Amino acid sequence: MDVVALSRLQFGLTALYHFLFVPLTLGLAILLVIMEVVYVTTGKTIWRDMVKFWGLLFGINFVMGVATGITMEFQFGTNWAYYSHYVGDVFGAPLAIEGLMAFFLEATFVGMFFFGWDRLSKIQHLFVTCMVAMGTNLSALWILIANGWMQHPVGARFDMATMSMQVSDFSAVLMNPNAQDKFVHTVAAGYCVGAMFMMSISAIYLLMGRHRAVALRSMTVAASFGLASSLAVVSLGDASGFTIAQDQPMKMAAIEGMWNTEPSPAGFNIIGFPDQMNHVTNDAVNIPWALGLIATHSTDTPIAGINQLVQQNALRVASGAQAYAAMETLRTNPKDAAVLAIFNAHVNDLGYGLLLETVGADASKPTPAQIAEAAWQTVPPVTTVFWSFRFMVVLGFYFIALFAVMFYKACARRLDTTRWLLWVTAFSLPLPWLAAELGWTTAEVGRQPWTIDGILPTALSVSSVPALNVAISIAGFVIAYSALFVVEMFLMIRAIRKGPGQVHGPSGLVKTIPGFAAPSHAPAE
């Protein structure tokens, strides 16, 4: 493999691994706030025990998120140096503000969450928990503003003197509709993960007949929160699909496996087998009208097919080649007004011109065959995007159904009467993670061949490091991350086995606060 493939592999692996921990942090943080509010308002100590127990699991998970998150930030510099230089002016700011506004908040307060029980008043501790939850969610906001800009780069222009993208309108970067939709969709996905985590583990306790009081209460909270979250994640995903159809028509067409423009409203391929070589989707089962309604929220807006989009992109590649040629002339003779006019007329297609370099062409004077080849580069791997999207959507609807049933059972106070349902719930534990990872796969594989959509090809974004170095660092990460995963799972399972009653042990945690009785364990333990 070359350095581009290896760098992508490393980024993909470390990002997907990092995102095993992030969504649970996002979801559990909110659930901790909910449970602690109940504790503070009712004064019932079982709710404090629940916050401590789920908080313990939150802490084991949080550490992994932090440890793997640093890798993500540094990796832009180590492995994507040209990218970092080319878009750092725009892309770096949200990351830096994330640190200032969000990560400092969550990381500073999270220590107090664990060590503050006997130093803080109830209200102060609730405040600390709220700050942690706010920090994690704000953190997601800024990361998705950065990611949204990669998908839909607004508010920036190319500056030839520095060979980089520069911010022209920062509020456009912040208010990027793509970023806003992705933010709410992603945090809602995190809430589903948190809710399922709490509900599944509670189901295991009920099946084992242990910790009944804590499990029932946790399950009620998780089922209600999970129902709201799963409804949100699906409907907000729909909103996200709407913006993709506007801003990234190629990604939408790939998700659909739709090679040719259909008369509106277009049908939705519910199943099919995309064949990227021959530009067809075989054995497609098509639901008439559905895609047109989903993607455009109308019946008369056409949706472009891949073949038609490639034809359009071929024009942009040719235009980008003119911009590239003009840029080379201007580099030796910056005062040439005629060439500058050509450059300015074609600069918006410069990224498509750069695609020519990825197919081995001279970007300033490509042949028609090279232009066609570069235009076909703009099609992402259709099969991957097609199937990861479908599995994600199916899982989304499954979550709504499961949370709805459990919510009904909770309202009827019959959560533990149907054992097979508890088994189903227990075995559903990994599914929200799977859905979240599939979501990222759809979004980021669907963005190919670009790191910044239409601006900078992935193949040109990498650092000038030897492929061997990247292979070695991948090996290092795989070994370290696998070892960590084993340790993390071991501690997580051990803590779950011990259960809520054991969390704070026999210590005199609360005796320093006047007015508190001795720590009362959950009554049913």
Place this chain on the structure above:
Amino acid sequence: MNEYEVFRVIWWALLGVLLIGLAVMDGFDLGAAMLMPFIGKSDTERRVVINTVGPVWEGNQVWLILGGGAIFAAWPMLYAVSFSGFYFAILLLLLSLILRPVGFKYRSKLQEKKWRNFWDGALFIGGLVPALVYGVAFGNVLRGVPFSFDDTLRMTYTGSLLGLFNPFALLCGIISVTMLVMHGGAYVACKTEGAIRRRAQTAATFAGILVIVLFAAAGFWATRLNGYVLQSFAGTDGPSNMLLKTVSLAPGGLMTNYHTAPLILAVPAVAFLGAIATILLTRAAKWPGITFIASAFSVAGIIGTAGVSLFPFMLPSSSTPNDSLIVWDTSSSLLTLQIMLVATIIFLPIILLYTSWIYYMLRGPVTTATITRDDHTAY
């Protein structure tokens, strides 16, 4: 002074603030982790040392993440060149930094002696390696590293990992380690009592003496090194393009700024005076808080010395000096620097405010008694 120049200088100074913030705040975590196996004679004593930083290290580590983000946003080319050029050094840093959070969190979850000893070793390495890598990186920045650009500003780096561990850089690495041991010792002395405090004070004293000797040696060595001198450039408000200037090499070039502005000699002076004060105050064994502040000044002085010696250089190229990164051709656009400054002005005071509140709530020493009492909740 034009506006772009002002903002570039502000962001140069803020980079210094962030690096000093990292060294002062996260530095004492690293120092405490390095000292822990030596000044903690029993398991409970080791836990005392770990729990002095237990509730705060996560927040402190954000200085590193913020530093990375701020360099990315304000100095994109510096971020791109240094991180990809120092590839394996960064990998080493990342892998050792991963040891630290899991070590803190997981060490005391099991009783077994082997388990705890393993994580003690991991925590020691997680303190030592980052401290060493930071210092080695500074040494290389002062000497320059081999890189060059083509006309699309794509960088090629021609050095190796072993090349980073040259004698001068290694000396800087050892200074960084001793400096953070001194600083960590001063911190642990603040937060403990009795035998552990005395051992921490002894460690801080010895480390302080080493800091003074080694820092002086590095300073003397630096006068002999080739330094970089800016001959011509596109102006302090020129575009951030590294190909528009000429740079020459001159023996003792790192001393140029001290000749043109002797006042900045105050910066290395602070480094020495801070270390001397740390030693004297730990000997006096009173006012541990003030001792910690003196140590922090020394840390700030040492990092500041590297900065003012290099200015306006940020990362010189030893192979193609003309392609060096300087303050006037490495920054983001004026608009980005302005936006980032606004964000910093809003959020940095808020961060300092809630961080102070946390430290206030955590005031008072960690003792073997508190560890025994909170056996199940402490690290």
